Amino acid sequence: MEKRYDLLTLGEVLLRLSPPAGERLSRTGELKLHVGGAELNVAAGAGQLGLKTGIITRLPDSELGDLVCNQIRYQGAGDEFAVREKGKDARLGLYYYETASAPRKPAVVYDRKNSSFCRISPEEFPEEMYASARCFHTSGITLALGEKARSTAVFMMKRFKEQGARISFDVNFRGNLWTGEEARVCIEEILPLVDIFFCSEDTARLTFHKEGKLPDIMKSFAREYPISVVASTRRVVHSPRSHSFGSLIYSSSTDTYYQEEPYENIEVMDRIGSGDAYVAGALAGLLTDWENPLRAVSLGNAASAAKNTVAGDLPCMTLPEIEVMIREHHSSGPTAEMRR
Amino acid sequence: MEKRYDLLTLGEVLLRLSPPAGERLSRTGELKLHVGGAELNVAAGAGQLGLKTGIITRLPDSELGDLVCNQIRYQGAGDEFAVREKGKDARLGLYYYETASAPRKPAVVYDRKNSSFCRISPEEFPEEMYASARCFHTSGITLALGEKARSTAVFMMKRFKEQGARISFDVNFRGNLWTGEEARVCIEEILPLVDIFFCSEDTARLTFHKEGKLPDIMKSFAREYPISVVASTRRVVHSPRSHSFGSLIYSSSTDTYYQEEPYENIEVMDRIGSGDAYVAGALAGLLTDWENPLRAVSLGNAASAAKNTVAGDLPCMTLPEIEVMIREHHSSGPTAEMRR
Amino acid sequence: MEKRYDLLTLGEVLLRLSPPAGERLSRTGELKLHVGGAELNVAAGAGQLGLKTGIITRLPDSELGDLVCNQIRYQGAGDEFAVREKGKDARLGLYYYETASAPRKPAVVYDRKNSSFCRISPEEFPEEMYASARCFHTSGITLALGEKARSTAVFMMKRFKEQGARISFDVNFRGNLWTGEEARVCIEEILPLVDIFFCSEDTARLTFHKEGKLPDIMKSFAREYPISVVASTRRVVHSPRSHSFGSLIYSSSTDTYYQEEPYENIEVMDRIGSGDAYVAGALAGLLTDWENPLRAVSLGNAASAAKNTVAGDLPCMTLPEIEVMIREHHSSGPTAEMRR
Amino acid sequence: MEKRYDLLTLGEVLLRLSPPAGERLSRTGELKLHVGGAELNVAAGAGQLGLKTGIITRLPDSELGDLVCNQIRYQGAGDEFAVREKGKDARLGLYYYETASAPRKPAVVYDRKNSSFCRISPEEFPEEMYASARCFHTSGITLALGEKARSTAVFMMKRFKEQGARISFDVNFRGNLWTGEEARVCIEEILPLVDIFFCSEDTARLTFHKEGKLPDIMKSFAREYPISVVASTRRVVHSPRSHSFGSLIYSSSTDTYYQEEPYENIEVMDRIGSGDAYVAGALAGLLTDWENPLRAVSLGNAASAAKNTVAGDLPCMTLPEIEVMIREHHSSGPTAEMRR
Amino acid sequence: MEKRYDLLTLGEVLLRLSPPAGERLSRTGELKLHVGGAELNVAAGAGQLGLKTGIITRLPDSELGDLVCNQIRYQGAGDEFAVREKGKDARLGLYYYETASAPRKPAVVYDRKNSSFCRISPEEFPEEMYASARCFHTSGITLALGEKARSTAVFMMKRFKEQGARISFDVNFRGNLWTGEEARVCIEEILPLVDIFFCSEDTARLTFHKEGKLPDIMKSFAREYPISVVASTRRVVHSPRSHSFGSLIYSSSTDTYYQEEPYENIEVMDRIGSGDAYVAGALAGLLTDWENPLRAVSLGNAASAAKNTVAGDLPCMTLPEIEVMIREHHSSGPTAEMRR
């Protein structure tokens, strides 16, 4: 029998407030408002690629909670499991983001402490939720948001796994939320539950003390834990406005590596969330064609490249247009200058 | 010898984030950014009317602190005593504000807990500060912001008073910050220090349990405490876009009441901060012509009426244009349609 | 057993393109984009008031179809039954709308011919749809959009009725789509299917040739047809920026009329869709408390008044805030100036 | 034989720079750009009402001159006689305008000295120009702009008159350009040339020392000079956002006065240029139906009322929509809420 | 005797609606409005370069027709031959355009069917029109817009030719309007009328089945038909934001080819209409200096390069600034960083 969701993700949703492109935060009088959050980015991105997805989160019971729910649905995910906190302590975390051009760097100022999400607990969610999804995804950011968020995440991983869902996890290490050592200890505890593991080369080396070549590092995770798929991305930052992006996927069942030519010359409009868009694309690939990790590579790379071309944390794409992008990326001949 | 400041105020500065006029918060993608805060509104307003003023406050040591300092100076006050908090706990309080038209009401959502200001303490400020001002002003909002803010405010009231400054206080009761009873107990403690007292009729009745007519209530404060001037404003809200505004001032030294015709038909663009603009105008009047409270009434009323016509918490006025507004308000003949 | 939807509506969705407030269409360089359509307005409005609602419609299979679906979900309705038309003939109807102030009048320019909706047919929708809703609503606009739209609407009315849904119909006469006589003949054919009937006094007189007082006219519909509820609204236009609004509901089972004081002094920001917001509110009332038509009057009137204060065809409201508005409308004492 | 232009006007074109509605000039970071000038407003307005019109002016030979020419054509007048000044002295006059709401007044800051127009001289214009128009119009503003502008205006009045054009003149007294006495002396010199004379009651009394009732004053001009038509407008300013407007026209050939009910409750968006829109409407009436001054009254009043509802100095109207406005103004029955 | 127009073009004018730069159509709430159309782009561009030009077109008799006429004049062409269609079928074609950055591609969605232009016929235009222009231009787009448009175009080509005008034609092949074969058959019929022929290399090969090198292909057209000038452009698309552009012109009378160094590193803001800007520049060159096709190459290339740097379909340039651009393009020394 078909489950209601292909993918449920657990994570905090934040407001993002940005001055107009090229303007400084300290001198602005206007802010563009976006919503975002690593796991919402994944849920919405995968939703845009055709999966039925939803976000498990906790929001203040105010106009800001309404705003976030409206945005969740707008961007392609479900808000059925977005619970609300009443009372004066309820708050929505937020961050300020200013773009830049070389040699100035983009900058982020966080204001996410004590958000309603930090007080999330499993009791607020219905028992049926755990049986409703084919895959559950969360990231290291959720684990780093405090005791309640962490225990809720671990509890949910176990309960979803029991109900037959695949467990996906993205390390997504953030040095401003916890130390590398805290991260390592915590993540090594949950790795036995993980089926699909996203980890960058830098994090593998610095946090998990891995050594050697990237493929060997990736395989080593799959040897130590019952992980089916390990994915690692590689972004090269030429300037705030110009990046390259590619990825490598290792499948432990066939002991095979998958990759394609990276996207060169990405003209970056907004880089935030492009890593999450990769996860969204890769999961969309794996959950629709588990035997074909190359599809996950293609969808992940294209989704990430495409995300860089739109403002906001969330991607804005459709499966047909990503298919065209992949086809043109693989084509060596002339391609149309424009879609008409 | 002349003091460096005519007026220093103590209070929290908040970001205010508003959707475009007429748009709902839950459906917006853009926010106008203003800074505000009752005591900044007073300092900036009085600065615009020609006083040398400054704000005593505490801000995060981030781009947001830079933003606020830039705005303080821009709007006409000094930022010399805006100290900065470093570290991850530093945050700038904020609130969301949406305008409305009848029958919908404007709405505010606060997110100001745990701001850097709440951890303010006298040690961060130089001893010379207390001798540098002719008048010190704060409001009940500061007292309601927790133990540290309250004790700092009381300490500063005493220290400024010792150094010869007049002490001004606006009750500014906010039911979402403390109860009426908490406010009454706390404010009755500081009233012996107060020279200039701003209190609305409603607050006098509900919080201080005063009864009788407004003039008698005002006089009763001056009898119970060594207050020189009691001021009370009266706003009539016809609709979110149409208000009237007037005020009454009682001077205890001459046992006299001062008032003028209220401003009828104020076409309201943004009502927030119009009470503080009144305080700014009244203080500008009193501190430049102490013997003439009618001047304080005129400046206060005009400043408040003018504030309603501009967006943001802060007024935007100059003394010459307020003088013209007062003259036209007092004139019975035809007045120019436009200033050219 | 609970049905999946409280309300499904059938109708065309249009783009609405408007110059900035106060600017003329013939001189603009920017357009605000809204989506709308009488039946979407009803579905979204009722969704915002807590019903589970969806729109049955037909859209081009282009970015414009994506845009509309994103907006449908954003505004609070479901897009499950928004089917897509491929090919070069697929188009999204649209209209241009410019606001005005007296003595200039607002103006509309339609460009909705040959839209994908006009080629809608029942075959594109799943059989299960008819059993999934407690109520089905459409309006005279759908009937006026050509042979296919009309026969589809009649077919669906019958099929939903067979499956136990209540049938709601709003005459919504538009002289630019058909003549009064065409409307009368067509609507009289479907009235035997209708449970809830929305008809303005003017339309009743001009189109259905009714005479006498409004209450008698309303009752006469319920005598001639098996209609349970007849609702009629009354808007007074003082100027493009100032309206009054009230309504009357007749319940045939109890032979009783329901009404409340009209909303006076509505400060109109955007009048389009306020009639549909009334239908949304009234249906939200009837479908949650069928025995209490006064609730439908209150919700309908408040929803319509509130709609006038926001830009776009669609309302933007929540049930809690509409409850407050109703309470204050019924209260004779002082009410808060602002929600905080 | 038909002349190429129905109306040529002579006058300076200015840039107008305005902060967004409701914002103060001293605190803005954005300016809306409009072009305007009394005589351009007349030429464009009359052009929008169907006359073939053009403006005789002088502009800098820079991008600003291009900008003005583009706008002249955009708004409905011809730029054939907009000559250009090269060199470093060339400049475009400008003014800053901020709107307001009560009790604040709108404000204007001029920066128009030494503009290219001030150095205008007849030599720059082709001889054929004088025979190409049925009517020539200018205003007291042009006369007040210095020796060159004044002598050019007088020269052109004579030359156009010789070639059979009607001469129209609007006093348009501006106290910041010259004194009343200067104006009187200068204008009395040119009145013998004038066929159509626009003069407000105030100016007639204060500048021309007329006494008695307005109709008598108007007739007195026609007795002293060979003027055919005298027109006088009456605006009542209830607040910056609410005006009334009406006018009176006296025809000397029939010794008759013409008027209609004034427009009450004009919801003012932007009042600048509404006097010139009246002139445009009145001239459009007179030049298409000289025997029917009531038509001039109706067109003038409606054009002026309509101008108040759009931003910028220039009207934005079409003859069909003004016809509808006049019909509804004269109608006592119900009128449509909206044009569709 | 001098003709009234140097150039008249025949073609449809479309609205273009675009989300803000970098935003997706499916997620926007605002649209920038431009007007465009291959032949308007040519007429306006040539007008900006000093020719007297006008557009022959057909528009709805609504505010949208007003909007287009205002824009035509604003951009530098005449609207004398823009006729209007009354009635419910009248519509203005439009298209949606979103920009992009690599690897995403710009996208166009058309909604131009059944526009008023499609029902154009020669009867609506005055006989004098044909004698009023030195050159008549249209493109393959007009031929592809249906039977009426095609027969009108052919009729006008013949009539203008009879009156001594040069006939210019741009193939401008659009695969979404007709097939290559339809185009070939139709165009081969009109080539005997054509004096100036614009055809890209790709189109020559794919549609006209030409083979060999480009210069030979170009000459072959001039051999088969009495064409005087054949022009072919070459754009290289490095990314949506970076293009190169050059062209080749063949003159049959002297059997000579003309070209210059292409513009490398064009920083593309908006590529739409840059091909038409080339035609505008080339015609401006040919019609002012027929014996000097190199001038046409220079003006065409510079106009096209310049068009890429401004938003909208229409160029925005003046002859003096294009002269400077050509001079700097031909100069090998240092050039100014800025025009001041």
Added chain:
Amino acid sequence: MEKRYDLLTLGEVLLRLSPPAGERLSRTGELKLHVGGAELNVAAGAGQLGLKTGIITRLPDSELGDLVCNQIRYQGAGDEFAVREKGKDARLGLYYYETASAPRKPAVVYDRKNSSFCRISPEEFPEEMYASARCFHTSGITLALGEKARSTAVFMMKRFKEQGARISFDVNFRGNLWTGEEARVCIEEILPLVDIFFCSEDTARLTFHKEGKLPDIMKSFAREYPISVVASTRRVVHSPRSHSFGSLIYSSSTDTYYQEEPYENIEVMDRIGSGDAYVAGALAGLLTDWENPLRAVSLGNAASAAKNTVAGDLPCMTLPEIEVMIREHHSSGPTAEMRR
């Protein structure tokens, strides 16, 4: 004893009006408003880097003067010595600036003649001013603004020098204000007063007729005049959007040259004022660490590079973020992609 200001600069402040990025001045309806002026740019930039700075200038006594003073304080300088001119001649100079992308060039149109600044004279400033600053800076632009400005500048240089201030001077040659020969004669007169001399290589060659290599030219100034420090910048313009920037400083006391690697690949948002930002950075370096000219090179280069990334004439930077930029510029290893 500490002086009140580290740096006072003398110069005109101008409004700068710019169409939105990528739009042409001749076709815009909106202008962004910035303030600027070479010496304000220096004062504000140095203020942002931690110096206490102020601007000596003269402004009209209108809302425009208020606007400029608000901006001066907002951007980090003091407005104590911004005097006001009353009366009808008072005006604020301004200029229009449009950005561009290749091959189009940015363009400036000046309108600065007869500004209030041109009538500046020493009498308007208090005697105490001359003793209040450690350094006085002005530029060749001030000298070129006419007799009054020049004599005031020379007078102030002398008076500040007498009071012990260092004198800084930037040649800043502008060919549209005076000829090279006028500049040379005038500047050679004031060079005996100058301690810190900013002069570009081109100006040294063309205006001062220097020959040989740049280091030799720089040293020659220090030999001919008692100059302590000579600084020369080098910008390479790859396109309007891509520059490189570096500089060379010569210290005469140690006869040493200082430089660092230039900034390559500056992604230019707005180039105006980047030369002044260099002066600001260099002076911030010299005035805080006179013995370490390399610090001046680093601060100057980074400040200039950073300025290019923000809109407006004025930089927007803080010392901590410039320190990070310098550190990363000197680092050869990987650097963070973003500041968080």
